[in-house]
Amino acid sequence: MTGLERIRATFEQLKQEKRAAFMPYHAMGYPSRPITLEVISALAEVGADLFEIGIPHSDPLADGPTVQTATYTALTKGTSLADCLAMVRELRASGVKQPFCAMSYYNPLFRYGVERFVQDAVSAGVDGLIVPDLPPEESEDIEAACRAAGLATIYLLAPTSTESRIRMVAQHATGFIYLVSVTGITGARTELPSDLKDFVQRVRKHTNLPLAIGFGISTGSQAAAVAQIAEGVIVGSALVKAAGSEDGVAAVRALGAELAAGSHGLTRV
Amino acid sequence: MKAPINYAAYPDESGHFGPYGGKFVPETLMPALEELEEAYLKARSDKDFMAELAYLQRTFVGRPTPITYAQRLTEHLGGAQIYLKREDLAHTGAHKINNALGQALLMKRKMGKTRIVAETGAGQHGVATATVAALLGIECVVYMGTVDMERQQPNVFRMRLLGTEVRGVESGSKTLKDAINEAIRDWVTNVRDTHYLLGSVLGPHPYPAMVRDFQSIIGHEAVYQMREGEDGPQRLPDVIIACVGGGSNAIGIFHPFLNFENVRLIGVEAGGHGIEGGEHAARFADPKMGRLGVLQGTKSYVLQDDDGQIAATHSISAGLDYASVGPEHAWLRDQGRTEYTYCTDDQALKGFKLLCETEGIIPALESSHAIAHVMELAPKLPKDQIILVNLSGRGDKDLGTVMKVF
Ligand SMILES: Cc1ncc(COP(=O)(O)O)c(C=O)c1O
Numbered sequence: 001m002t003g004l005e006r007i008r009a010t011f012e013q014l015k016q017e018k019r020a021a022f023m024p025y026h027a028m029g030y031p032s033r034p035i036t037l038e039v040i041s042a043l044a045e046v047g048a049d050l051f052e053i054g055i056p057h058s059d060p061l062a063d064g065p066t067v068q069t070a071t072y073t074a075l076t077k078g079t080s081l082a083d084c085l086a087m088v089r090e091l092r093a094s095g096v097k098q099p100f101c102a103m104s105y106y107n108p109l110f111r112y113g114v115e116r117f118v119q120d121a122v123s124a125g126v127d128g129l130i131v132p133d134l135p136p137e138e139s140e141d142i143e144a145a146c147r148a149a150g151l152a153t154i155y156l157l158a159p160t161s162t163e164s165r166i167r168m169v170a171q172h173a174t175g176f177i178y179l180v181s182v183t184g185i186t187g188a189r190t191e192l193p194s195d196l197k198d199f200v201q202r203v204r205k206h207t208n209l210p211l212a213i214g215f216g217i218s219t220g221s222q223a224a225a226v227a228q229i230a231e232g233v234i235v236g237s238a239l240v241k242a243a244g245s246e247d248g249v250a251a252v253r254a255l256g257a258e259l260a261a262g263s264h265g266l267t268r269v
Numbered sequence: 270m271k272a273p274i275n276y277a278a279y280p281d282e283s284g285h286f287g288p289y290g291g292k293f294v295p296e297t298l299m300p301a302l303e304e305l306e307e308a309y310l311k312a313r314s315d316k317d318f319m320a321e322l323a324y325l326q327r328t329f330v331g332r333p334t335p336i337t338y339a340q341r342l343t344e345h346l347g348g349a350q351i352y353l354k355r356e357d358l359a360h361t362g363a364h365k366i367n368n369a370l371g372q373a374l375l376m377k378r379k380m381g382k383t384r385i386v387a388e389t390g391a392g393q394h395g396v397a398t399a400t401v402a403a404l405l406g407i408e409c410v411v412y413m414g415t416v417d418m419e420r421q422q423p424n425v426f427r428m429r430l431l432g433t434e435v436r437g438v439e440s441g442s443k444t445l446k447d448a449i450n451e452a453i454r455d456w457v458t459n460v461r462d463t464h465y466l467l468g469s470v471l472g473p474h475p476y477p478a479m480v481r482d483f484q485s486i487i488g489h490e491a492v493y494q495m496r497e498g499e500d501g502p503q504r505l506p507d508v509i510i511a512c513v514g515g516g517s518n519a520i521g522i523f524h525p526f527l528n529f530e531n532v533r534l535i536g537v538e539a540g541g542h543g544i545e546g547g548e549h550a551a552r553f554a555d556p557k558m559g560r561l562g563v564l565q566g567t568k569s570y571v572l573q574d575d576d577g578q579i580a581a582t583h584s585i586s587a588g589l590d591y592a593s594v595g596p597e598h599a600w601l602r603d604q605g606r607t608e609y610t611y612c613t614d615d616q617a618l619k620g621f622k623l624l625c626e627t628e629g630i631i632p633a634l635e636s637s638h639a640i641a642h643v644m645e646l647a648p649k650l651p652k653d654q655i656i657l658v659n660l661s662g663r664g665d666k667d668l669g670t671v672m673k674v675f
Pocket of ligand 1: 363364365390391392393394468470471512513514515516517518519587588589633635636661662664
């Protein structure tokens with residue numbers, strides 16, 4: 001099975017079970033390499049359906065303070081793109097089965113070499129790719145390489161996206177589409193935006209792909225609310241913050257269980 | 270023979286200069302870039318808009334800025350004749366106001382936005398933006414790295430006097446690059462009512478083209494002043510020299526001269542403590558660290574490590590202390606139309622001092638890099654050759670830095 005097929009199968013399975021996917025993000029290498037491996041294994045045990053593997057970059061311009069600090073820490077510990085792929089390989093070897101989507105700003109990939117990256121990512125066990133500063137207009141090379149290797153190309157849509165951009169992104173996306181819940185950067189927020197439902201409906205008009213919502217989700221009840229309108233619930237900053245706390249792995253396990261229950265507990269309407 | 274290049278045809282419709290440029294930004298901003306491009310294209314062909322811009326350039330900025338024949342500097346160096354294009358005499362003391370005024374007027378007249386965010390390194394772009402925001406009655410926030418706030422204190426105070434909120438940036442190297450990250454994050458969050466007033470020929474399309482066009486007034490004036498103006502030599506210069514941070518003052522003076530193939534165009538980057546040690550901001554001069562890459566929305570030469578992480582840069586001048594360079598410069602360099610060199614902090618300081626003593630002009634440390642290259646080049650050229658230097662700004666803001674040295 002290719003990565004794209006694994007991602008499709010995951011959403012297909014969840015659809016039959018009438019559940020939304022719980023999709024945690026982790027900043028690889030934060031707060032350390034061993035804790036990263038433990039955090040992801042713990043999340044896999046408490047119900048994660050798909051992972052976002054955050055590759056650190058010196059200039060994460062779409063990220064809020066939590067992810068900035070985490071990726072900066074990972075970088076100061078020497079976490080490279082190759083290390084991130086090595087961690088994926090190790091997690092696969094230790095039995096983690098869920099799809100992995102690598103999330104990286106463009107420059108580290110570009111420098112590594114787009115084709116070489118895609119090959120190495122696939123062989124390590126990565127299934128999809130998200131590049132937050134790469135709109136479809138600039139992604140010809142990456143798309144060609146991903147298509148050849150069976151890697152999903154996941155794009156983001158934002159509340160500001162126009163109809164014509166939604167249509168265009170829907171044509172390029174495979175696997176699922178990542179809906180940015182707010183006009184803003186990553187970071188936990190206490191409330192979900194009120195126009196989220198409208199946004200989801202605007203996107204549905206142009207695609208049958210699963211829609212996953214992220215940015216700002218931090219609690220089980222928020223996850224449950226999102227699970228009612230989308231096929232996936234993405235949680236980043238709240239989990240990253242937990243991972244950096246004193247007993248990080250336990251904190252992630254507890255919050256992960258709450259978020260998984262929220263994502264899974266309610267039937268999608 | 271090679272067919273002549275149609276420089277006016279760049280960037281192409283998707284915002285590329287050959288392999289450089291483009292739009293590498295989060296989706297949230299893509300609609301804003303489309304909207305900005307549309308507004309800009311409309312404004313460019315709108316007579317009323319262009320007339321109002323020209324009126325403010327005359328009556329508020331004080332354009333045209335003169336050219337000055339640098340007689341004592343020429344005699345001192347003993348070679349080519351040296352002329353200075355006096356952007357230091359523009360209101361607020363640097364070329365930055367040309368672009369700030371253009372964009373602020375565009376926002377006010379053509380876009381339904383009410384708030385400006387900007388980044389600043391040397392503080393000149395921040396002061397220019399704060400100034401036009403006050404002039405046009407627009408709310409303004411400027412992001413500035415705390416290292417730069419320290420070395421350009423007078424400009425921080427100026428911005429605040431002008432009613433702008435200056436927000437210090439503590440992340441990363443606490444300089445220009447980090448200020449841009451923060452400004453972009455603010456823009457992503459407030460994009461519905463906020464315009465990002467980017468200060469150089471950097472960032473995603475349409476910024477490199479739009480900022481170039483607003484700055485090209487420097488070159489258009491200079492073509493006339495050199496060739497026909499009463500204070501000029503009645504001919505075009507043989508060489509034009511400008512410092513290159515992001516590259517806006519350089520592209521502003523270069524662009525109208527591109528079709529005059531006999532005019533050599535030389536950009537001077539910041540060599541910091543020298544290339545070998547890696548403490549510099551010379552993107553074109555360091556083949557090890559200066560590689561093709563993407564930073565803050567555009568593809569160009571970027572100082573970076575083997576993992577694609579952006580390198581820390583160093584320059585004594587905050588305005589040149591940046592890891593990337595405008596995409597059009599990279600492209601013009603590939604075409605062989607422009608050349609780039611660098612000078613070190615020490616050389617720039619010598620240029621600074623020499624211009625003070627020979628011409629009675631205190632230049633910005635950025636512009637002092639251009640002067641330093643003149644010191645190298647002018648003596649090697651015959652006396653009938655003419656060099657035109659873009660004196661991008663005045664040095665009052667740098668007195669704190671310079672006082673520690675002299
Ligand atoms: C006086 C002066 N010259 C030059 C620069 C460098 O910018 P650019 O290369 O865009 O002209 C600055 C930037 O702050 C400046 O203040």
